[in-house]
Amino acid sequence: MAAGDYTAKNITVLEGLEAVRKRPGMYIGGVGTSGLNHLVYEIVDNAVDEHLAGYCTHISVTLEADGSVMVGDNGRGIPVDRHKTGISAERVVFTTLHAGGKFDNEAYKTAGGLHGVGSSVVNALSTWLEVKVFKGGYIHYDRYEQGKPVIELKNGLLPKLGRTDATGTVIRFSPDPEIFTKTYFTAAMIRNRLHETAYLNPGLTLEFHNRRAGEEEDVVFCEEEGITAYIRELNKGKTPVHEPVLVHGVSDGIDVTVAFQFVDLFEEKVLGYCNNIFTSEGGTHITGFKTRFTGIINNYARELGILKDKDDNFTGADTRCGMTAIVVIKHHDPVFEGQTKTKLGNADAAKAVAAVTGEQLELFFDKNLETLKSVIGCAEKSAKIRKAEAKVKSNLLTKSKFSFDGNGKLANCESRDAAKCEIFIVEGDSAGGSAKMARNRRYQAILPIRGKILNVEKASIDKVLGNAEIKTMIQAFGCGFSEGYGNNFDITKLRYDKIIIMTDADVDGSHIDTLLLTFFYRFMPELISEGHVYLAQPPLYQAVPSRGPKEYLYDDAALEKYRKTHKNFTLQRYKGLGEMDQEQLWETTMNPESRILKRVDIEDFYLANQVTDLLMGSDVEPRRDYIHTHAHEAELDAWA
Numbered sequence: 001m002a003a004g005d006y007t008a009k010n011i012t013v014l015e016g017l018e019a020v021r022k023r024p025g026m027y028i029g030g031v032g033t034s035g036l037n038h039l040v041y042e043i044v045d046n047a048v049d050e051h052l053a054g055y056c057t058h059i060s061v062t063l064e065a066d067g068s069v070m071v072g073d074n075g076r077g078i079p080v081d082r083h084k085t086g087i088s089a090e091r092v093v094f095t096t097l098h099a100g101g102k103f104d105n106e107a108y109k110t111a112g113g114l115h116g117v118g119s120s121v122v123n124a125l126s127t128w129l130e131v132k133v134f135k136g137g138y139i140h141y142d143r144y145e146q147g148k149p150v151i152e153l154k155n156g157l158l159p160k161l162g163r164t165d166a167t168g169t170v171i172r173f174s175p176d177p178e179i180f181t182k183t184y185f186t187a188a189m190i191r192n193r194l195h196e197t198a199y200l201n202p203g204l205t206l207e208f209h210n211r212r213a214g215e216e217e218d219v220v221f222c223e224e225e226g227i228t229a230y231i232r233e234l235n236k237g238k239t240p241v242h243e244p245v246l247v248h249g250v251s252d253g254i255d256v257t258v259a260f261q262f263v264d265l266f267e268e269k270v271l272g273y274c275n276n277i278f279t280s281e282g283g284t285h286i287t288g289f290k291t292r293f294t295g296i297i298n299n300y301a302r303e304l305g306i307l308k309d310k311d312d313n314f315t316g317a318d319t320r321c322g323m324t325a326i327v328v329i330k331h332h333d334p335v336f337e338g339q340t341k342t343k344l345g346n347a348d349a350a351k352a353v354a355a356v357t358g359e360q361l362e363l364f365f366d367k368n369l370e371t372l373k374s375v376i377g378c379a380e381k382s383a384k385i386r387k388a389e390a391k392v393k394s395n396l397l398t399k400s401k402f403s404f405d406g407n408g409k410l411a412n413c414e415s416r417d418a419a420k421c422e423i424f425i426v427e428g429d430s431a432g433g434s435a436k437m438a439r440n441r442r443y444q445a446i447l448p449i450r451g452k453i454l455n456v457e458k459a460s461i462d463k464v465l466g467n468a469e470i471k472t473m474i475q476a477f478g479c480g481f482s483e484g485y486g487n488n489f490d491i492t493k494l495r496y497d498k499i500i501i502m503t504d505a506d507v508d509g510s511h512i513d514t515l516l517l518t519f520f521y522r523f524m525p526e527l528i529s530e531g532h533v534y535l536a537q538p539p540l541y542q543a544v545p546s547r548g549p550k551e552y553l554y555d556d557a558a559l560e561k562y563r564k565t566h567k568n569f570t571l572q573r574y575k576g577l578g579e580m581d582q583e584q585l586w587e588t589t590m591n592p593e594s595r596i597l598k599r600v601d602i603e604d605f606y607l608a609n610q611v612t613d614l615l616m617g618s619d620v621e622p623r624r625d626y627i628h629t630h631a632h633e634a635e636l637d638a639w640a
Helices: 018-022 033-052 089-095 118-124 187-200 227-234 284-303 347-367 369-388 390-398 429-438 461-466 468-477 507-523 525-529 556-565 582-590 605-616 620-633
Strands: 058-063 069-073 126-135 138-145 160-163 168-175 205-210 217-221 245-251 254-262 269-274 323-330 422-427 444-449 498-502 533-536 541-545 551-553 569-573 597-599
Touching: 018 118, 033 058, 033 069, 033 118, 033 168, 033 187, 058 187, 089 118, 089 126, 089 138, 118 126, 118 168, 187 205, 187 217, 187 227, 227 254, 227 323, 245 347, 254 347, 254 369, 269 284, 284 323, 284 347, 284 369, 323 347, 347 369, 422 429, 422 468, 422 507, 429 444, 429 582, 444 468, 461 468, 498 507, 507 525, 507 533, 541 556, 551 556
Parallel strands: 058 205, 269 323, 422 444, 422 498, 498 533
Antiparallel strands: 058 069, 069 168, 126 138, 126 168, 138 160, 205 217, 245 254, 254 323, 533 597, 541 551, 541 569
């Protein structure tokens, strides 16, 4: 066959679970920490579906000392009788894609797992997986290695380990290091996911156990108040304007529950769930709620004479200024975008949520006038500030010309192809000067900032928009910003594919990193969620041996390793980027061919929001407690 020919011989058919191992990202979103933790979520979600069906009241997750994880429930147990294929139904579930009990609406009226791939995907991506099914008076057992069964069936049925009166399923698995970049589950993420699940399922008990050395922990979650308690938790440490409001109803067979509370802050937080799945990108259920809520508030504002005939309506963002809300629906046939289910697409969900919200909120507000007036008061405050800041916004969003070196402002790159361009945010004149000399002017822009920017978590919106460094960044990026009373952000207008924070490798540098990330997270969250924000990793040392080439060492661990193989060498400690000459800075930190970058990502929205509030907010006592509790986890600079 001649080179370049493309024939039938080039077509490969992947059998069984080979496709999952070949392209795991299609099924779990990636092979990093997020994808690893997703394996646990898949199994837990199956157990939660049993609860939604009315059969499971208890779920337990254990991180074992050997690195494996065990998930157990007291549901009905996976079917173990002989399937029409001639083997146990359990074996079919764990070895066949798109096999499960979620397709006919008989075993499960509503479920989070809809594609029938969760269990089989976890199996395919595990070094080994064991299943124990407690059903029909017996304990049924199966085991797999890299997705392949290793237990011989008798007449197509699983072997029995003994008798039992219990029902349920226990699954234990160990992630495959051939697939994942690391196989150490994130305890905080999993614990938080279980707590979130408890809020969404009043009466369901979820246990978390950590048996790993030095991390031993046992926690039980059961939230009888449901999402009302969740709202209180999200607003902990803030000043509430009123008590949480909870409404519930059913429309066209879709169960809708909404809880919300306003706080005295210019922020908006609306979380959506469908069949216990967090839709991080929102969807039709969120749209239905927002649209109807805006209409209700405007109607009441006019009825009460707060809005006059000559006044414009409050914007949607005005009516949600200060809102924390959770929208939960149960749908018999939800349509999600992708296996990782980040957005809901059902048109009927928007109609159902709008119908329930409209009917139930009108009943509530008619009986609770003071709460209504408090909510409208938040919208009034937002509208006044929005109008007062309109000129500031206009100036920020319409400026497009930048100085190239004057007064510490942006030194832009020559190219206007955003896909190829990147901008380095550096602190101080010294580092900025070195970076401007070292860069590739064609594609790399340099934006020096003067010291530590404003902590936006503590500042009012007018102070944020009045901060010179923040205004410069908004102008440079070109995509606007989001905040509590409006959304001028448009990711398609971003001028740089990579925004790289490049600060000194010391405590001050880390503080600047944190302040910048807090600003991006609160005012430009899509920069992070769409993978545009990076942290540069400059070296800490340059080692020059008496013989041989010099080496750059990026941390103390690398230095200790170097000491073991080199006896005579001189060591330079870089206290700041300004100490490097332009060649060193280019070679170690800015050259795309040799540099090390860390991309900033958010795996867990709730946890990220909680930690940002805790560490960057105004409440000192919880922050001090957190630091004391986690001090042993800090990586201290040996040269400090």
